[in-house]
Amino acid sequence: MSLPKIILARHGTPAWDFTTPISGRDLANWLEGERDAALQPIQRPSAELAQLVRSASCVIVSPLRRSIESASLIAPAVVPLIDEQFREPPLPCDIQSPLRLRPGIWTWLARCAWFCGWSAGVETFKAARKRAAEAARILVSRAEAHGTVALIGHGLMNILIAGQLRTTGWMGPRFPRPRHWAFGVYVH
Numbered sequence: 001m002s003l004p005k006i007i008l009a010r011h012g013t014p015a016w017d018f019t020t021p022i023s024g025r026d027l028a029n030w031l032e033g034e035r036d037a038a039l040q041p042i043q044r045p046s047a048e049l050a051q052l053v054r055s056a057s058c059v060i061v062s063p064l065r066r067s068i069e070s071a072s073l074i075a076p077a078v079v080p081l082i083d084e085q086f087r088e089p090p091l092p093c094d095i096q097s098p099l100r101l102r103p104g105i106w107t108w109l110a111r112c113a114w115f116c117g118w119s120a121g122v123e124t125f126k127a128a129r130k131r132a133a134e135a136a137r138i139l140v141s142r143a144e145a146h147g148t149v150a151l152i153g154h155g156l157m158n159i160l161i162a163g164q165l166r167t168t169g170w171m172g173p174r175f176p177r178p179r180h181w182a183f184g185v186y187v188h
Contacts, residue, residue: 007052024101034103085135092110
């Protein structure tokens with residue numbers, strides 16, 4: 001068996017409106033729509049990512065539609081393991097502002113506030129880091145037992161998992177790139 005390898009990949013782009021301004025009050029509804037959106041049909045992963053995922057002995061996804069559909073697109077013959085541990089940390093969205101901004105600005109502001117301690121009833125940053133540590137342990141255990149493991153996950157959670165992997169001696173990018181279909185490879 002080859003050296004253990006973990007691929008942390010971000011899902012494809014959801015077919016959702018990221019440009020029309022919304023009010024802060026509408027952020028929760030916008031996030032719900034994004035969560036349930038299918039993938040944009042025109043975007044495809046790189047051939048390199050597709051090859052890495054298809055060669056993995058285990059493919060893991062979060063329970064979010066964009067993660068599951070991304071795995072299906074890359075490796076249609078593979079039945080992925082769906083695990084709640086790998087879902088993206090939710091955004092606090094109890095924002096009462098009538099100000100209309102692009103959704104990306106609202107999500108950036110909410111995530112910055114979340115990093116600073118505002119969770120407004122959702123999982124805290126501290127709890128998400130703890131969950132990422134457990135997610136990393138799951139990936140390491142599977143990689144050590146089976147070789148190559150691929151996670152089709154989410155931008156921030158992949159970054160948190162990567163940090164955990166690196167602190168335990170895995171080598172790979174400090175931060176997996178956050179763009180859709182980007183990935184990082186980690187070896188031990």
